Amino acid sequence: MVTKAARPRKRKIVVRGPGKTSVTLIVNGETHEVLVEPRRTLLDALRKDLGLTGAKKACDEGTCGACTVLLEGKPIYACMALALECDGRTIETIEGLARDAKLHPIQEAFIEEDALQCGFCTPGQIMSVKALLDENPHPTLEDVKRAVSGNLCRCGAYPKIFKAALRAAELLRSRS
Amino acid sequence: MPKVIKTKTEFEGRVLEEYVVVEGEGLSAWDAHVPLQFVGKKTTRVDGPERVTGKALYTFDVQLPGMLYGKILRSPHPHARIKSINTQRAEQLPGVRAVLSHQNTPKISFRRQTFLFDEVVRYVGDEVACVIADDEEIAQDALELIEVEYEILPFVLDPEEALQPWAPRLYPDGNLLGGQPELYQRGDIERGFAQADVIVERTFRTQCALHNCMEPHGSVALWEGDSLTVWDSTQHIFGVREGLARLLGLPLHRVRVIKKYMGGGFGSKNNLGKYTVIAALGAKMTGRPVKIVLDRHEENLATGNRPASVQHVKIGARRDGTLTALELKAIVTAGAYCLWPPSLGGPARELYACSNVKTEQYTVFTNTGPLSAFRAPGYVEGTFAVESLMDELAQELQMDPIELRLKNYTEIDQTTGRPYSTKGLREAYERGAKLFGWHEARTPPAALLSRRHAPKLRGVGMASQIWSGNGMPPAYALVKLNPDGTATVITGTQDIGTGTKTVLAQIAAEELGFPIEKIAIEIGDTQLGLYAPLSAGSMTVASVGPAVRVAAHEARQQLLDVAAQVLEVPRDSLTIADGLFRSPALQKPVAVHEVLKNLENFMIIGRGAREPNPEDVAVNTFGAQFAEVTVDVETGEVKVERIVAVHDSGRVINPLTLSSQIEGGIIQGLGYALYEQRVVDRNTGIVLNDNLENYKLPTALDIPEIVFEMIDRPDFRANNLGAKGVGEPPIIPTAAAIANAVANALGVRIYELPITREKILKALGKV
Numbered sequence: 001m002v003t004k005a006a007r008p009r010k011r012k013i014v015v016r017g018p019g020k021t022s023v024t025l026i027v028n029g030e031t032h033e034v035l036v037e038p039r040r041t042l043l044d045a046l047r048k049d050l051g052l053t054g055a056k057k058a059c060d061e062g063t064c065g066a067c068t069v070l071l072e073g074k075p076i077y078a079c080m081a082l083a084l085e086c087d088g089r090t091i092e093t094i095e096g097l098a099r100d101a102k103l104h105p106i107q108e109a110f111i112e113e114d115a116l117q118c119g120f121c122t123p124g125q126i127m128s129v130k131a132l133l134d135e136n137p138h139p140t141l142e143d144v145k146r147a148v149s150g151n152l153c154r155c156g157a158y159p160k161i162f163k164a165a166l167r168a169a170e171l172l173r174s175r176s
Numbered sequence: 177m178p179k180v181i182k183t184k185t186e187f188e189g190r191v192l193e194e195y196v197v198v199e200g201e202g203l204s205a206w207d208a209h210v211p212l213q214f215v216g217k218k219t220t221r222v223d224g225p226e227r228v229t230g231k232a233l234y235t236f237d238v239q240l241p242g243m244l245y246g247k248i249l250r251s252p253h254p255h256a257r258i259k260s261i262n263t264q265r266a267e268q269l270p271g272v273r274a275v276l277s278h279q280n281t282p283k284i285s286f287r288r289q290t291f292l293f294d295e296v297v298r299y300v301g302d303e304v305a306c307v308i309a310d311d312e313e314i315a316q317d318a319l320e321l322i323e324v325e326y327e328i329l330p331f332v333l334d335p336e337e338a339l340q341p342w343a344p345r346l347y348p349d350g351n352l353l354g355g356q357p358e359l360y361q362r363g364d365i366e367r368g369f370a371q372a373d374v375i376v377e378r379t380f381r382t383q384c385a386l387h388n389c390m391e392p393h394g395s396v397a398l399w400e401g402d403s404l405t406v407w408d409s410t411q412h413i414f415g416v417r418e419g420l421a422r423l424l425g426l427p428l429h430r431v432r433v434i435k436k437y438m439g440g441g442f443g444s445k446n447n448l449g450k451y452t453v454i455a456a457l458g459a460k461m462t463g464r465p466v467k468i469v470l471d472r473h474e475e476n477l478a479t480g481n482r483p484a485s486v487q488h489v490k491i492g493a494r495r496d497g498t499l500t501a502l503e504l505k506a507i508v509t510a511g512a513y514c515l516w517p518p519s520l521g522g523p524a525r526e527l528y529a530c531s532n533v534k535t536e537q538y539t540v541f542t543n544t545g546p547l548s549a550f551r552a553p554g555y556v557e558g559t560f561a562v563e564s565l566m567d568e569l570a571q572e573l574q575m576d577p578i579e580l581r582l583k584n585y586t587e588i589d590q591t592t593g594r595p596y597s598t599k600g601l602r603e604a605y606e607r608g609a610k611l612f613g614w615h616e617a618r619t620p621p622a623a624l625l626s627r628r629h630a631p632k633l634r635g636v637g638m639a640s641q642i643w644s645g646n647g648m649p650p651a652y653a654l655v656k657l658n659p660d661g662t663a664t665v666i667t668g669t670q671d672i673g674t675g676t677k678t679v680l681a682q683i684a685a686e687e688l689g690f691p692i693e694k695i696a697i698e699i700g701d702t703q704l705g706l707y708a709p710l711s712a713g714s715m716t717v718a719s720v721g722p723a724v725r726v727a728a729h730e731a732r733q734q735l736l737d738v739a740a741q742v743l744e745v746p747r748d749s750l751t752i753a754d755g756l757f758r759s760p761a762l763q764k765p766v767a768v769h770e771v772l773k774n775l776e777n778f779m780i781i782g783r784g785a786r787e788p789n790p791e792d793v794a795v796n797t798f799g800a801q802f803a804e805v806t807v808d809v810e811t812g813e814v815k816v817e818r819i820v821a822v823h824d825s826g827r828v829i830n831p832l833t834l835s836s837q838i839e840g841g842i843i844q845g846l847g848y849a850l851y852e853q854r855v856v857d858r859n860t861g862i863v864l865n866d867n868l869e870n871y872k873l874p875t876a877l878d879i880p881e882i883v884f885e886m887i888d889r890p891d892f893r894a895n896n897l898g899a900k901g902v903g904e905p906p907i908i909p910t911a912a913a914i915a916n917a918v919a920n921a922l923g924v925r926i927y928e929l930p931i932t933r934e935k936i937l938k939a940l941g942k943v
């Protein structure tokens with residue numbers, strides 16, 4: 001028996017590549033059309049094609065979290081998504097957080113608590129914290145730890161990242 | 177007239193001698209009771225906003241118009257001779273601009289033991305060739321098209337094996353660095369053991385650990401005419417400049433090295449890398465800027481490591497705990513190349529008063545990735561061994577571990593006979609013990625057996641730390657005052673994530689009497705900056721900070737001269753604070769810029785140089801750490817519940833960034849104690865865990881409670897700040913303290929790092 005869900009749907013099959021193909025990325029509220037090779041990752045498209053170098057590449061294989069961005073509000077490793085997969089979807093990067101030259105409360109809290117040393121993992125940490133606080137305005141310490149457990153920090157800024165996330169939650173609550 | 181004198185610097189356990197030019201009069205450190213406005217105050221990072229917004233441009237982020245990318249072909253064999261390289265197919269791939277190998281590049285000697293492109297490869301990951309292409313993907317594709325014919329040579333991976341006469345040789349004169357062990361002796365070791373009532377003797381093993389800085393190593397090279405500019409992720413811009421100039425035959429003024437932000441180094445970025453020279457050559461060949469950044473796998477193969485060690489340690493003591501002899505023999509795995517062997521015997525030589533000491537170190541070449549400095553090289557390993565054995569001795573003598581250490585306390589540097597400038601270790605033990613609740617928490621070893629059946633065992637342990645605390649002159653700085661009452665501090669140091677910029681801003685603000693927001697710090701550029709030493713050895717603040725202070729002081733003196741004349745008040749009556757001149761002769765305070773603006777673009781420039789190190793005292797840092805662990809007897813899992821640390825690094829300039837360094841050091845030490853280990857396949861020499869999936873770094877879920885205090889007492893002899901370094905001290909005793917806590921929990925000691933579940937279960941007799 002063929003269930004409804006498994007029944008092949010009629011869909012236009014689009015063949016893209018080899019060679020560059022056009023992709024629309026909605027990044028921090030702006031729509032960009034870029035020409036990329038099908039194997040281009042979202043991370044490389046952001047960094048190389050859009051010049052948004054805030055998301056970092058520390059492994060390029062989904063093991064460190066330095067490249068964390070939000071795709072439709074959910075945190076993802078941008079190195080593990082193809083730009084093609086993100087066609088027409090909304091992406092939020094670290095560059096989109098500060099508005100009108102004003103830092104986002106998470107960014108403020110990271111500075112105040114010194115939740116960074118070299119800062120290379122920081123954009124990823126901040127995006128993971130953003131995803132958490134968007135979902136859960138009242139996180140516990142355990143929630144915070146779990147939210148950034150996919151973001152490595154070789155400098156060991158963890159204790160301060162925890163503090164910063166909790167402080168940011170407080171800041172956000174007091175401001176809303 | 178400038179005076180040229182020689183000064184000694186202890187750098188990572190070895191003493192160097194440098195010429196320093198001294199000018200003018202030195203400043204003495206601020207008195208402990210002088211109230212300071214910026215120094216000693218929690219100060220958030222001056223470059224925090226750039227770092228949290230993604231605007232900070234790391235070398236990894238540099239993208240220049242027309243830039244090409246390089247990818248390096250690495251040896252798949254641990255030891256082989258390259259018979260031929262055919263790059264034709266790679267060169268024909270559209271988008272490939274050049275392929276570099278020993279066939280088309282000059283024979284450039286590199287790190288004494290090899291060449292930029294050597295015809296012999298000595299480890300899996302050694303550089304063979306490099307493709308320069310329009311994009312990384314193309315370069316990667318092209319690597320697969322290069323045909324290399326290798327003559328496979330016999331290889332050796334184990335350092336003890338490598339010392340055997342029959343072992344395959346990496347170099348014609350053998351596998352032992354320098355041809356003989358490094359020997360240190362004082363007193364008479366045999367007599368010392370003869371005098372002992374108790375002798376403990378053990379063999380300790382430590383693993384090879386990988387740095388895994390988050391920002392990979394990499395460079396971007398750009399030629400403009402005959403001038404080369406290189407952006408490099410480095411801890412030493414002036415060192416990279418010197419190396420590039422020497423290897424490429426360029427005059428120094430044609431080489432500019434820039435490093436604004438860096439994503440961690442931990443010692444692995446102390447020296448010029450091959451990728452930097454290759455990028456420069458590739459850029460020359462193609463006439464385009466070239467970027468080479470390593471990927472995570474290359475990071476784990478080719479950028480250095482904390483070498484594995486085997487340490488035989490023997491301690492003799494009298495019944496009352498007095499040490500009579502201390503002997504340490506270490507075998508250290510250099511890997512294929514070695515620039516600067518770590519000094520594992522340091523803690524054995526320095527930590528305790530003991531007249532009969534012998535250390536012997538064999539640094540051995542093997543066909544594995546080369547070692548490099550890694551945060552407190554040698555001392556982390558050596559402290560683990562010595563402090564573990566001290567605990568065994570304490571148990572043997574039925575003494576409290578702290579009591580045993582205090583019994584052998586010394587105010588004199590045992591290696592030079594000089595007194596320490598300051599030493600807060602006794603206080604660190606006392607304060608640490610109190611903070612931790614040591615005397616209550618400690619379980620006597622006799623109580624252990626009965627607890628064997630508990631599902632979780634709890635244990636506590638402690639360990640001591642010693643490390644050098646001097647700066648490394650020469651170092652220079654300029655402070656220029658701008659007409660609007662702001663100041664720019666210029667020096668050639670680097671902020672590798674430690675907070676150097678912030679600390680320098682605090683020092684300049686303090687000395688000038690300007691608000692900190694009015695200070696800009698310009699570092700990381702050899703062309704515009706002034707010489708500063710490498711950011712390593714916990715020396716940056718102690719080297720560069722004093723120079724900044726002198727420069728700011730000089731600028732302030734000039735500013736006072738000028739203001740006295742402009743405001744027509746006696747110079748002696750003038751003070752500067754918060755960017756305002758005050759004087760009883762003035763009706764109200766006058767802002768600095770009010771004075772300067774009348775002088776158009778007149779510019780005040782203060783110059784500062786780091787004073788030489790003192791000759792008659794030893795300048796060191798000290799500390800003690802305490803660990804509490806629980807061990808799950810079913811799974812073997814060790815959980816570090818809390819770490820208490822008390823360190824003495826002289827005056828604290830920024831308690832906020834300092835606390836980050838302390839926590840970071842402890843967390844790295846925890847990773848080293850429990851998780852981290854490079855695994856090399858015995859049959860092929862291939863690193864099996866050259867990635868972050870299988871090389872286990874501490875994550876957010878592994879972090880214990882960390883409590884720490886600083887002794888925070890200025891060291892007036894160290895330098896004009898009274899501050900010493902803090903980057904490395906916190907990682908030094910962590911693994912030893914954890915190992916001692918585990919031994920306390922189990923009642924059995926584990927002599928090999930990392931302390932994995934498997935080793936725990938073995939120790940408990942469960943596997």
Ligand code: FES
Nearest residue numbers: 060062064065079
């Ligand atoms: S770069 Fe994407 S997870 Fe590491």
Ligand code: FES
Nearest residue numbers: 117121153154155
């Ligand atoms: S701050 Fe350096 S890796 Fe996190």
